[in-house]
Amino acid sequence: MYTQALDTHGKEPVPPVAGEADSHAARFQARIDEEEKIEPKDWMPEAYRQTLIRQISQHAHSEIVGMLPEGNWITRAPTLKRKAVLIAKVQDEGGHGMYLYSAAETLGISRAEMLEQLLSGAAKYSSIFNYPTLTWADIGAIGWLVDGAAIMNQIPLCRCSFGPYSRAMIRICKEESFHQRQGFDIMIKLCQGRAEQKAMAQDALNRWWWPSLMMFGPPDADSVHSAQSALWKIKILSNDELRQRFVDQTVPQADYLGIKMPDPLLKWNEQRGHYDFGPIDWEEFHNVIKGNGPCNRDRLRTRVQAREDGAWVREAALAYAEKRAAKAMKEAA
Numbered sequence: 001m002y003t004q005a006l007d008t009h010g011k012e013p014v015p016p017v018a019g020e021a022d023s024h025a026a027r028f029q030a031r032i033d034e035e036e037k038i039e040p041k042d043w044m045p046e047a048y049r050q051t052l053i054r055q056i057s058q059h060a061h062s063e064i065v066g067m068l069p070e071g072n073w074i075t076r077a078p079t080l081k082r083k084a085v086l087i088a089k090v091q092d093e094g095g096h097g098m099y100l101y102s103a104a105e106t107l108g109i110s111r112a113e114m115l116e117q118l119l120s121g122a123a124k125y126s127s128i129f130n131y132p133t134l135t136w137a138d139i140g141a142i143g144w145l146v147d148g149a150a151i152m153n154q155i156p157l158c159r160c161s162f163g164p165y166s167r168a169m170i171r172i173c174k175e176e177s178f179h180q181r182q183g184f185d186i187m188i189k190l191c192q193g194r195a196e197q198k199a200m201a202q203d204a205l206n207r208w209w210w211p212s213l214m215m216f217g218p219p220d221a222d223s224v225h226s227a228q229s230a231l232w233k234i235k236i237l238s239n240d241e242l243r244q245r246f247v248d249q250t251v252p253q254a255d256y257l258g259i260k261m262p263d264p265l266l267k268w269n270e271q272r273g274h275y276d277f278g279p280i281d282w283e284e285f286h287n288v289i290k291g292n293g294p295c296n297r298d299r300l301r302t303r304v305q306a307r308e309d310g311a312w313v314r315e316a317a318l319a320y321a322e323k324r325a326a327k328a329m330k331e332a333a
């Protein structure tokens with residue numbers, strides 16, 4: 001096996017000498033403070049390993065479930081070009097999920113375990129993917145806002161302390177930036193179109209704006225993992241800092257499109273040098289992450305169905321691999 005993590009399968013090795021754990025922990029934190037990357041074979045506290053497994057697997061699940069709302073529009077894309085671009089984007093999300101599952105596997109959890117956690121409903125994935133895509137404008141709004149929020153959150157993750165996660169994020173962010181531009185391009189076309197098309201763009205913005213702000217997670221004061229994750233440089237910027245940056249970046253883009261954020265309290269604050277914005281409905285957020293959003297059940301049902309539909313392919317591939325291995329053994333004998 002190629003990592004200590006896989007050998008121990010997530011169990012922290014017992015230090016042989018009293019006090020050794022403290023010196024391991026001190027050296028580990030010093031490496032993080034020096035901006036050194038932690039690699040899978042390196043010593044790490046069990047809590048660091050578990051935090052990363054939690055975050056990276058949730059992130060991977062988000063990419064995989066995130067394929068569903070947009071996949072819903074592939075057959076109804078308005079032109080051949082839009083259809084080809086959307087297929088490519090949805091495929092990219094699947095690829096992101098694969099990089100991220102691989103990064104999590106280096107920490108000693110198997111892909112099968114992670115998938116089981118997703119399909120049983122035990123694992124979280126991003127709240128945003130539990131909202132429906134009602135019109136073509138939603139595909140524009142997802143690219144512009146959801147991928148925009150994802151990039152805002154993920155660019156700092158390129159500098160996170162765990163090597164495999166940070167390297168996966170560099171590649172993913174390059175693709176996300178294309179995704180964001182394709183969404184904005186759809187919004188531009190709609191906003192420059194007929195009044196009905198512009199109204200469709202505005203309606204999509206109205207429905208996706210607040211859920212996009214929720215993507216960054218609870219306010220810092222209520223974020224249970226933030227303090228420790230910041231110390232370990234898993235989190236470089238806080239939930240609220242990222243949310244504010246996203247608002248500041250996105251409001252001028254809406255102005256350019258000629259549509260309005262659905263927030264009467266949104267206002268440039270000269271003193272702070274940031275936009276002030278209205279209160280977020282955290283009750284809605286908690287309801288969605290508990291499994292009660294508009295599409296939670298449908299999303300999981302679709303993933304479970306996909307696993308069942310694909311079972312015969314996995315069984316056939318396994319049977320073929322066993323047949324080949326048996327043949328190779330016979331020939332070698």
Ligand code: 3HC
Nearest residue numbers: 059062125126127147150214215216217223224225226289
């Ligand atoms: N949706 C669902 N759950 C969320 C959430 C959200 N938007 N925001 C926070 N939570 C959950 C956390 O997972 C945690 O639950 P847990 O303890 O059961 O694991 C709880 O709420 C408390 O939140 P914290 O702020 O303490 O949690 P974190 O420190 O993990 O911060 C995070 C949350 C900022 C989302 C962080 O996990 C993170 O940066 N994750 C990596 C990025 C990611 O997963 N992005 C998802 C979107 S990917 C995407 O959009 C795909 C693209 O192609 C569009």
